[in-house]
Amino acid sequence: MGKLSREERRAQLIEATIKVLAIKGYARTTLSDVADCAGLSHGLVNFHFQSKDLLLSETLAYLSVEYVQNWRTALANAAKDPAAQLTALIRADFRPELCTPQRLAAWCAFWGEAQSRPLYQEKCGSNNAEYVAKLEELCAALLGPNGNAVRVARAIRVTAEGLWMDLVTQVDPYSLVEAENTAIACMAAFFPALSPAD
Amino acid sequence: MGKLSREERRAQLIEATIKVLAIKGYARTTLSDVADCAGLSHGLVNFHFQSKDLLLSETLAYLSVEYVQNWRTALANAAKDPAAQLTALIRADFRPELCTPQRLAAWCAFWGEAQSRPLYQEKCGSNNAEYVAKLEELCAALLGPNGNAVRVARAIRVTAEGLWMDLVTQVDPYSLVEAENTAIACMAAFFPALSPAD
Amino acid sequence: MGKLSREERRAQLIEATIKVLAIKGYARTTLSDVADCAGLSHGLVNFHFQSKDLLLSETLAYLSVEYVQNWRTALANAAKDPAAQLTALIRADFRPELCTPQRLAAWCAFWGEAQSRPLYQEKCGSNNAEYVAKLEELCAALLGPNGNAVRVARAIRVTAEGLWMDLVTQVDPYSLVEAENTAIACMAAFFPALSPAD
Amino acid sequence: MGKLSREERRAQLIEATIKVLAIKGYARTTLSDVADCAGLSHGLVNFHFQSKDLLLSETLAYLSVEYVQNWRTALANAAKDPAAQLTALIRADFRPELCTPQRLAAWCAFWGEAQSRPLYQEKCGSNNAEYVAKLEELCAALLGPNGNAVRVARAIRVTAEGLWMDLVTQVDPYSLVEAENTAIACMAAFFPALSPAD
DNA sequence: GATGAATGAGCCTTCATTCAT
DNA sequence: GATGAATGAAGGCTCATTCAT
Numbered sequence: 001m002g003k004l005s006r007e008e009r010r011a012q013l014i015e016a017t018i019k020v021l022a023i024k025g026y027a028r029t030t031l032s033d034v035a036d037c038a039g040l041s042h043g044l045v046n047f048h049f050q051s052k053d054l055l056l057s058e059t060l061a062y063l064s065v066e067y068v069q070n071w072r073t074a075l076a077n078a079a080k081d082p083a084a085q086l087t088a089l090i091r092a093d094f095r096p097e098l099c100t101p102q103r104l105a106a107w108c109a110f111w112g113e114a115q116s117r118p119l120y121q122e123k124c125g126s127n128n129a130e131y132v133a134k135l136e137e138l139c140a141a142l143l144g145p146n147g148n149a150v151r152v153a154r155a156i157r158v159t160a161e162g163l164w165m166d167l168v169t170q171v172d173p174y175s176l177v178e179a180e181n182t183a184i185a186c187m188a189a190f191f192p193a194l195s196p197a198d
Numbered sequence: 199m200g201k202l203s204r205e206e207r208r209a210q211l212i213e214a215t216i217k218v219l220a221i222k223g224y225a226r227t228t229l230s231d232v233a234d235c236a237g238l239s240h241g242l243v244n245f246h247f248q249s250k251d252l253l254l255s256e257t258l259a260y261l262s263v264e265y266v267q268n269w270r271t272a273l274a275n276a277a278k279d280p281a282a283q284l285t286a287l288i289r290a291d292f293r294p295e296l297c298t299p300q301r302l303a304a305w306c307a308f309w310g311e312a313q314s315r316p317l318y319q320e321k322c323g324s325n326n327a328e329y330v331a332k333l334e335e336l337c338a339a340l341l342g343p344n345g346n347a348v349r350v351a352r353a354i355r356v357t358a359e360g361l362w363m364d365l366v367t368q369v370d371p372y373s374l375v376e377a378e379n380t381a382i383a384c385m386a387a388f389f390p391a392l393s394p395a396d
Numbered sequence: 397m398g399k400l401s402r403e404e405r406r407a408q409l410i411e412a413t414i415k416v417l418a419i420k421g422y423a424r425t426t427l428s429d430v431a432d433c434a435g436l437s438h439g440l441v442n443f444h445f446q447s448k449d450l451l452l453s454e455t456l457a458y459l460s461v462e463y464v465q466n467w468r469t470a471l472a473n474a475a476k477d478p479a480a481q482l483t484a485l486i487r488a489d490f491r492p493e494l495c496t497p498q499r500l501a502a503w504c505a506f507w508g509e510a511q512s513r514p515l516y517q518e519k520c521g522s523n524n525a526e527y528v529a530k531l532e533e534l535c536a537a538l539l540g541p542n543g544n545a546v547r548v549a550r551a552i553r554v555t556a557e558g559l560w561m562d563l564v565t566q567v568d569p570y571s572l573v574e575a576e577n578t579a580i581a582c583m584a585a586f587f588p589a590l591s592p593a594d
Numbered sequence: 595m596g597k598l599s600r601e602e603r604r605a606q607l608i609e610a611t612i613k614v615l616a617i618k619g620y621a622r623t624t625l626s627d628v629a630d631c632a633g634l635s636h637g638l639v640n641f642h643f644q645s646k647d648l649l650l651s652e653t654l655a656y657l658s659v660e661y662v663q664n665w666r667t668a669l670a671n672a673a674k675d676p677a678a679q680l681t682a683l684i685r686a687d688f689r690p691e692l693c694t695p696q697r698l699a700a701w702c703a704f705w706g707e708a709q710s711r712p713l714y715q716e717k718c719g720s721n722n723a724e725y726v727a728k729l730e731e732l733c734a735a736l737l738g739p740n741g742n743a744v745r746v747a748r749a750i751r752v753t754a755e756g757l758w759m760d761l762v763t764q765v766d767p768y769s770l771v772e773a774e775n776t777a778i779a780c781m782a783a784f785f786p787a788l789s790p791a792d
Numbered sequence: 793g794a795t796g797a798a799t800g801a802g803c804c805t806t807c808a809t810t811c812a813t
Numbered sequence: 814g815a816t817g818a819a820t821g822a823a824g825g826c827t828c829a830t831t832c833a834t
Contacts, residue, residue, distance in 0.1 A: 004797085006797085009797080023314060024314055025310065025311050025314030025315065026225050026310055026311070027224050030824060031824075031825065031826090032825095041798065042800080042825090043798070043799055043801095044797080044798055044799075046825080046827080047796095047797070048797090050826095051826075052824090052826090108310060108313045109310055109313065110310075111306065111309070111310055111363065111367065112224055112306055112307055112308075112309055112311060113223050113224070114306075114367045115220070115223065115303045115306045115366045115367055116220075116221060116222055116226070116303070116307075121367055121368075122369070124367055151376075151379065151380050151383055152383070154361075154380050155357060155380050155381075155387075157360070158356075158357055158359075158363070158364050158380075159353060159357045161360040161363060161364070162355070162356025162359040163352075163356050165309065165359060165360075166352070166355075166356050168313045169312045169313050169319055169322055178349070181349065182352050182353050182356070185346070185349055185353060186357070186384065189384075190387045204814095207814095228806085228808085229807075229808065229809090230807075238816095239816045240818095241809090241815075241816060241818095242814085242815060244808080244809060244810080245814075249808075250809090401818095402817095402818085405819095418709075418710075420710055421709065421710030422620070422621050422706055422707070423620050423621035424710070426803065427804065428803080437820045437821065438805095439805090439806090439807085439819070439820055439822095440818080440819055440820075442804080442806080443817095443818070443819075446805095448803090448805090501709045501710070504705065504706060504709045505706055505707075505709065505710075506706075507702065507706055507759065507763065508620055508702055508703055508704075508707060509619050510763045511619065511699045511762045512617060512619030512622070517763055518765070520763055547775065550776050551753060551777075551779060551780045551783075554753055554755075554756025554759070554776075555749060555752055555753045557752075557759060557760070558751070558752025558753055558754075558756030559752050561705065561755060561756075561759070562751075562755070564709045565705065565708045565709050565715055565718055566715075567715055574745075578748050578749050581745055581746070581749060582753070582780065582783075585749075585780075585783035585784045586783045603793095624827080624828060625828075625829065625830090626828075626829095634794085634795095635795045636795080636796065637794075637795060637796065637830090637832085638793085638794060638795080639829095640829080641794075645829075646828090646829060
């Protein structure tokens with residue numbers, strides 16, 4: 001195996017970890033699996049990540065950063081009115097680059113563990129304070145003073161999360177586009193003035 | 199240890215399994231943990247359930263049966279018009295008897311594994327064909343011929359699932375009642391004619 | 397392998413540990429060696445001693461207790477005058493039951509590690525406060541007020557320790573009796589009034 | 595890293611090995627520790643010493659040569675009568691340049707392993723044939739034909755060894771000077787004609 | 793010479809499973 | 814039925830050694 005720089009190897013190993021998590025789930029993922037998947041020796045994994053725990057938490061951090069960057073970019077590229085921003089925020093969750101079966105499955109594996117691992121909880125979606133604040137802000141702007149923005153924001157957020165899980169676990173799958181349209185439909189139901197997609 | 203019947207012991211061990219899954223997560227649950235939690239000896243677990251795999255899949259089956267019975271009972275006790283039936287179906291998901299922190303956490307643990315375990319997938323919520331069919335039927339009745347009942351049913355279903363996960367993983371929790379109200383608000387958004395709760 | 401009580405197995409494993417330490421030294425002693433030497437599976441070692449560290453420190457504690465009991469018994473069985481007590485204390489160090497090649501070698505292995513392991517230091521001979529106090533007390537009684545009892549006691553003590561090490565490491569060995577006589581000769585040199593052995 | 599000659603690098607690595615042995619003991623000394631301690635890269639150790647085993651045995655050889663040179667020089671510088679030679683031989687063992695805590699601890703680490711490693715045994719003190727022969731010769735000269743020179747020489751030798759070990763392992767330490775005086779006191783006890791120090 | 797990534801053997805440890813009592 | 818000792822497979826981790834750069 002040729003030598004790569006520190007960062008390249010780490011990225012390679014993290015991608016391999018995502019693949020293995022998707023195939024075998026959290027509980028049965030071993031360092032040998034990850035090494036095999038990357039075509040490297042198992043000793044190298046501990047050389048670059050001091051332990052299995054660290055490899056996994058850095059993999060989650062990697063996914064988490066990727067997720068945040070995705071919706072930030074989407075907001076930056078959208079028109080600045082609340083309706084367009086909210087639509088962009090929701091659609092961002094279903095971009096094909098991010099919503100690969102592997103990444104969704106890896107997220108799912110982490111979610112299952114997060115409930116018993118405070119360190120994971122922090123990085124799992126619902127606890128991204130910035131994301132939640134943004135969503136609530138947009139809902140508040142669209143609802144006016146009489147709406148319950150926190151609740152509507154939560155409904156929209158958990159719908160997206162539920163759809164992600166659904167995409168992974170369900171036996172009879174539907175397309176990513178259909179998932180996105182479902183999320184947009186939910187938004188449209190709360191804000192009838194916005195014209196729904198489809 | 200006093201002697202209990204076969205079924206009582208099995209139920210005792212399954213409840214202990216739920217507790218341990220909630221505390222330690224799927225990956226780190228061991229048979230010793232379960233035995234300790236039940237106050238029983240190590241070897242007894244394998245005596246009653248032939249293997250760890252069997253203990254876990256029967257625990258999931260137990261939770262699954264409990265879940266199905268819960269919504270069936272709720273439907274049976276509700277008025278027969280579609281609006282009342284749909285409301286009852288959604289509210290059933292948030293009954294305090296079922297939505298204990300332990301049970302929610304145990305479900306979460308199984309969901310994380312389900313993506314890589316076909317045997318688990320079948321029993322995880324979104325794949326309960328009967329439940330989905332009922333939900334779609336009610337949505338169709340309320341939406342009329344022009345609505346997309348499959349999509350609306352899906353939105354309502356994943357919202358409930360997302361709320362369950364949210365109740366488990368989020369750092370800053372809200373009440374079960376608030377979760378229920380969020381689900382009802384989502385339904386109300388899709389069917390404005392139905393008067394919302396709160 | 398038939399089943400033995402907890403204490404019997406622990407003693408058996410500790411004896412096996414002593415044997416292996418004597419043959420392979422501290423650094424190259426493995427749990428598999430110990431298990432093989434005892435004719436048991438390696439898993440059993442961790443079942444009875446939670447870790448390798450614990451097995452080793454309990455082995456040292458076992459040797460330490462054995463050592464203390466040996467000289468206490470010797471003192472109790474000797475005449476009560478200081479000369480007889482001192483002679484008994486020194487001779488006790490060379491009783492064949494205690495000074496087997498295996499035990500001496502195991503002690504030696506622990507000594508080598510003790511310098512970098514405070515936990516071991518406490519149990520290695522020179523730090524047995526009771527033993528040192530007794531030795532100094534007897535030397536003081538025999539020397540009278542003008543002698544340097546602390547120094548003489550130290551000389552006698554380190555001679556015994558040095559002889560133990562010598563018995564283990566030297567290429568051209570001499571007998572246990574000769575070692576004992578050397579220690580007694582050293583004592584006799586400090587207390588000419590006592591008639592030397594040989 | 596500046597470039598040093600082959601021999602300088604080797605000496606640097608050997609001194610680092612002594613330091614690490616003193617801190618971590620034999621069993622837990624790794625090549626990485628040694629490289630870190632010397633401020634050199636990992637791979638360099640194996641470049642200069644073909645293996646860990648070789649590094650360690652050359653470190654022992656280095657200490658051994660140093661030890662022999664020390665007492666040879668001491669004998670050469672002392673008066674030629676047996677009493678002065680013997681005194682010089684004993685005092686040489688406690689010269690502060692040689693008896694640093696690090697060197698004593700490193701010796702101790704090797705002693706612990708020597709019992710199971712014939713290669714080490716040869717270089718550990720008691721087996722230095724030349725030293726033992728010299729000591730016995732001096733004792734014989736001082737004792738006359740009726741003394742047991744082998745035994746007295748042994749007593750003196752093991753006392754010095756025991757004091758070295760004591761200096762390393764004991765919890766409540768005393769000074770190097772006190773150790774030297776203890777050794778001299780032992781010699782004086784065997785040869786009352788020689789006036790003791792202190 | 794020097795570096796540090798890469799390899800793989802070996803070890804400790806965990807734990808599901810078996811089984812004698 | 815019930816217990817807990819015993820087994821052994823499997824995985825994480827360490828670390829000596831190699832080698833491309």
